[in-house]
Amino acid sequence: MTDLLQVLPDFSTQPYSHLLPSLEKNQVTTADLLTLDAVDIAKRAQVPVAEARRLTDAVLSALRGQLGLQHDIEISKKPSLASTGQELIGRWSTISTLDDGLDAALGGGIPTGYLVEVTGESGAGKTQFLLTLLLSSQLAPPAGLSKSALYISTEAALPTSRLAQLLKSHPRLSSLPDASRPSLSRILSIQTPDLESQDHILRYQLPVAIARHNIGLVVLDSVAANYRAEFSQDPSAKSGAAAMAKRSAQLVQLGSLLRDLARAENIAIVVANQVADRFSPTPAAPSAAVSRTTSLNSNQSNSNNKPNNGDTNGSRPASPSPQPQPQPEKRPISTPRPSPQLLSTPDPLTLDHQQRWFTGWGDLAPSSSSNDDGIDRPQMLKTPSLGLVWTNQIACRIALIKEVVYSTEQDEQARKAEGGRDGDEGGGSGPDIAGWRRWMRVVFAPWAGPTEGRGVRFEICGGGVRSIGRGEAKVIESGALESATAAASLP
């Protein structure tokens, strides 16, 4: 049987050991066993019909036993896969980010039992965010789980000096008495240099380690690195489709492995993911989104009403665009529409359009992007790595957004930033970089709504990530700290 061990790890295969090799050879899965008639199974795998039927019955009753749907056989333990509403509602524990603002956006913190992704550019604060979780999972409930944490790194080793710094300088950690304070000895670390060892470690070593060390949080930093290395090496275009199919099959497997582990062990699994630049929709895409993105550049007032006329596709001239050619063929088609248009584009299900809402970048409506800060600038759009296949695997995506502050900026925040360090990450061209602003936003989560607007503004300081209110806008000051951040998040 190709997948019997994954479906039913505790199933006693002893009485059927003579059947299994043949079933395996003929690719009969457990699902096939349950859907095909025993005669068909027997024909396909060349096994006796009665034996095949006996195996099917045994598998079926074992499955139902797990689900609590089989009462005639005595089950020693409670069915693990069934629960009532009360049990479901009562079963909830979270790991705090140790910051009230971020916790509020996350609906209390990172819950156990789920696969959560934290995505963002390098230097956006992913590793800082994860390091804090490694420490806070050791705290007593409700802030943590009173359990150890495991850090699986594919890029850089666990930054222990930064962890020690966090422990010393975070206000909520440093004030704790020694007995209840998290310690570095309860953070385990594994490094996985390539995909093969990553798979082996996750599949075989991780479950053992979780049980042995009482682990409540597993951090994988980052999930994409090994995939990128493995799949970017093959230059031949012909095998591209096959390689992609293989990769998505592996991603599906990885997702289900991590999800099942999180659920079965009731631990939180948090993975970091990288991003790539996203370009504006292709010229072939419907023009509405494109032209509105360009109208974002125009220095319009912040009023909510005025630019929206342009958004409805109806009367484009109401919002004068700096681009002289807003696709003139568009207008004669859209004008005859009667009432206010419900949708902004006639083809809303394109990936280019929908990914604005599940990647974390690009969903700010043009009218609202000149937002709280009063800055009217197109957002740098990013797309998390590994695509929609991976997005379908995760329960929750948290995007950490980093935006540059130029020193030539005319507004107040940039002035405050004067005396800050020069940007060394910005690439050199253009105005000097005075600092960075960062936001955290929940893109989607089963337990919390998406964060509105740009998200929760935060900064990275000696004590880790800290949310800041709308009024106080600070730019990171300490140069030494920033280099520590960069060292922690860059390979």
Added chain:
Amino acid sequence: MASSSGQASARLSSSSSHRLPTVSASQALLNLKASGSSAISTGSKQLDLLLCSNGIQNRSVTSGEGLRRGQITEVHGSPGTGKTTLGMQTSVSALYGGDRVVWVDAGTQLAGPRLNELLTSFKPSNGKQISSSAPVTPRDDDIRSRFHHYIAPTLAHLLAMCTAPMFLPAGTALLVVDSVSTLFDNAYPRNTDDRSNGNRNNDGKWAASRRFSVMNDLMSKLSKLAALNNIAVLVTCQTATRMRAGLGAVLLPALSGTEWDNGISTRLVLFRDWPPPAHKDMSDADRQLLGKVRYAGAIKVNGVTLADIGTVGNVVPFTIQAHGLADFDIPSSSQTVQYHTSPVRPPKRTYAEIADSDGEEDEYGWGNGDEDEVLAAEGLVDDALAIDLTATEAGP
């Protein structure tokens, strides 16, 4: 309502389900009239109306709108569009109506606190339906005990569940299978390794055909459950991409196939779009809601296909708030979006000139493998035939 259908389903599920009790047509009509609501509200009035707007305006027999009992409804959409919340809100409606709900998680687990939030803040949208079946407000723990939650880690678990006689307790009105596509992607990964060789070997054909056979088998099991127990079945499905020539990738339901599509009587797509423009006379509370708007499009309603897959059909907006699903009022909200092929501007440079154009879609994985799935769907009949032939040849 709950009692009559409850007895019926108890009788059916306890005995063998191979034979249906004989009911005369006049008796069936009486039963239908007496059974009260034949649908479960989704929490949004507009969405409920959308779910029974198939052009046949015959409301004399059916009362109530929403998810139809006895039928399978599929909802698909990208992450964060509200598929699970729609299921939860419908569950809450059914629970407050005095019925039981069976929820199967195939992908990510249901968040308990979120369900609790919806349960505690439930406001019946139309009072008459609730008051007729449950005159007194049920107690909290009573409601919660009528919610049955299962986890299906693999496809085999789900199949074993569907055939178990005690799967649906008496009085069940709604069965939700959340993220059913995850199970199929796990059990039968889309594998195109062999295809590049030109001729696939027998094993590849077998796996490809099994994906569809099991899908059809599950569909027939679900249909049977829905019909025999007179329950509404809600299946949520994730999305996959398919490249369209010259138009970019489009999101499609991750599960499709002729029989699967035929088995579904109502198919909704949930998606997001920019929030509608704010009116001048809009209150601040309404403005807050603008960012929470989602859209639901009806692809197929009560067996009538209204729009192609990949388009949206009739669209209604709704919001997802802390207390759950709610209407969102836009003047003249339900209307057909007109489709037109906007003239395509040719690319400024040919693809060959763009440095890494051929590797682009591969790198981000947006447009993988799904064309192959569709191809496999079309080639299914031939594959299955071929297997049958080989099987008979190999047989005695």
